Amino acid sequence: MAALTKQSVQPGPSTDLQEGSGCYSCQEKWIGYQCNCYFVSSELKTWKDSKDFCVSHNSSLLQLKTRNELGFMKFSTSFYWIGLSYSEEHHTWLWEDNSTLSQDLFPFLKSVNPKNCIIHIPGRSILDRHCGKKSHYICKQQLI
Template structure:
């Protein structure tokens, strides 16, 4: 084997391992911060203050996560139990009427409240509004200030 190729492969593996180590450190530090709750392979932070959807997302990203992505009924039930009118990581800002999660994945299973999303006055950001029902999502003006929920996945 060519020594230069071998060294290049080792350097690439070292960079990958170093990056993974740094990501694990960030996640570990997140878990140890007050206000974060562990649930099903992720940690979640529910704000006590209010921000716009983008400001909320920026906060979550600064903590190594993003706004919450709801992938199951169990996760939806978990979010509803928090009993907060709050932003989640759902938007149709890119293409009106095509709802996507902040990681770019399409909306597969939804929990929209009856009559939602209704798109009134360019409501392009998703939130949990009617947390007393499983179907609790609402579309809202992204400029409104609401509580929010961050998610930092521990298991990919």
């Protein structure tokens, strides 16, 4: 796997972090990291518009497996929409693929408003925000 360069990542990070994901190549303007492709937006959209953008690019809003999954963004200070929302039907937080949230990923999620959507600073914290407000977003395309 190609090594990452140490740089500060603001909204719309440089796509020259890696040519490909180390497993496959990613679409133009996407970042390859640990066998996944990520699109980090520089524009602001509502949660739904962010989700629709990701779907239109054969991906989904970010679904985190670990808190440190976005190692290439560890210097980011921006919040991004992620693919986590509250299911009234199931009375729990679900990822876009309907899988449940690991309790140790965000143990303090119980204190956020379930009517809102979730924004995340990579590797740090999450907050709830009205889904109709605009924020940056991250799409993820799993390659394996």
